[in-house]
Amino acid sequence: MTSARGITYADPEQDDRHRDIDGVLWVVCAGSATGGTEYAKELHPDRQCTAMDLLLCAGCKLPAARNKRGMTWILPLLDDATDTVWEGVQTAIPPVCEVCADLAPQACPVLRDGHVELRVREAEVIGVRGTLYPRPGQNHSPDPDALVLYDSPDLPFVVARQLIRELRDVTVVHRTPGPHPIDPRRGDRHPTHAPPVTGRAPRRVTDSPAATKDSRSATGRA
Numbered sequence: 597m598t599s600a601r602g603i604t605y606a607d608p609e610q611d612d613r614h615r616d617i618d619g620v621l622w623v624v625c626a627g628s629a630t631g632g633t634e635y636a637k638e639l640h641p642d643r644q645c646t647a648m649d650l651l652l653c654a655g656c657k658l659p660a661a662r663n664k665r666g667m668t669w670i671l672p673l674l675d676d677a678t679d680t681v682w683e684g685v686q687t688a689i690p691p692v693c694e695v696c697a698d699l700a701p702q703a704c705p706v707l708r709d710g711h712v713e714l715r716v717r718e719a720e721v722i723g724v725r726g727t728l729y730p731r732p733g734q735n736h737s738p739d740p741d742a743l744v745l746y747d748s749p750d751l752p753f754v755v756a757r758q759l760i761r762e763l764r765d766v767t768v769v770h771r772t773p774g775p776h777p778i779d780p781r782r783g784d785r786h787p788t789h790a791p792p793v794t795g796r797a798p799r800r801v802t803d804s805p806a807a808t809k810d811s812r813s814a815t816g817r818a
Contacts, residue, residue: 602752603729616645616756618746620724623757638688641757647690648759651719655700660691665715665767667691670700673710679768682714686743688725688758691716701772710774717765722746724756 597604603621605611614622625641639647639654647654651667661668669691674681692700701707728742728750744754 598729598732598753600732603755618751620751620754620756623726623755625757638758639690644688644690644757645759648688648761649721651691653693653696654690655696656693658693658695661694661697663715666717666765667715667719668694668697669714669716669719669763670697670707670711671714672706673712673771673773682712682763682766682768684762684764685766686722686760686762688760691719708774710772712771713769714763715767715769716763717767719761719763721759722762723748723751723760724754725758725760726754726756728754 597606605614605621605624610624611621614624616622622645623641638644643654646652647657651660652658653660669687669689671682671685671687671689697713701711723743723745725741725743728739728744730736730738731753742750742754743760744750744756
């Protein structure tokens with residue numbers, strides 16, 4: 597249900613169970629939240645949110661690998677991406693542990709199409725991706741794949757399915773090209789991450805007290 601205050605589930609108990617500490621409503625999704633080989637595809641919302649929130653490996657739920665250069669992320673390769681493109685990238689893909697960092701590129705068909713291994717010293721939770729519903733009086737259809745930042749007035753009107761972090765202080769460890777890398781300029785970029793907008797500084801959380809008080813704000817620093 598949608599009101600001037602935002603979107604809610606009809607059942608108050610269900611609504612309460614599926615809101616996070618920031619008051620964001622999350623999708624109710626059936627199926628298993630266990631791991632699998634398609635690590636870089638869109639994950640079950642419960643699995644994705646838990647791994648991204650706690651900085652756990654989505655493959656095995658162990659803590660993500662880290663060293664003095666930061667935490668390990670493995671992302672699908674963007675076509676013609678230079679090393680600087682990865683600074684400020686916004687991603688829904690959680691970090692990886694040491695074991696899965698070796699296994700995931702071979703096991704996951706998305707990563708086999710090209711991937712990059714990063715070390716990241718800062719990874720702030722900046723918002724969510726999900727279905728953004730129109731406000732009362734608006735006639736447009738819901739946006740099923742909206743990125744909504746925590747400082748956005750649209751936040752009460754989204755039903756989230758992915759937690760998004762912005763990666764900063766990034767070191768590229770290596771790039772492994774594949775036969776069919778994804779070109780964001782063609783409009784077919786991978787749905788789980790996107791490069792920063794050219795010419796703009798990375799977008800930051802500006803008015804979310806909850807997001808700056810808990811461990812999700814600017815965690816990922818080694």
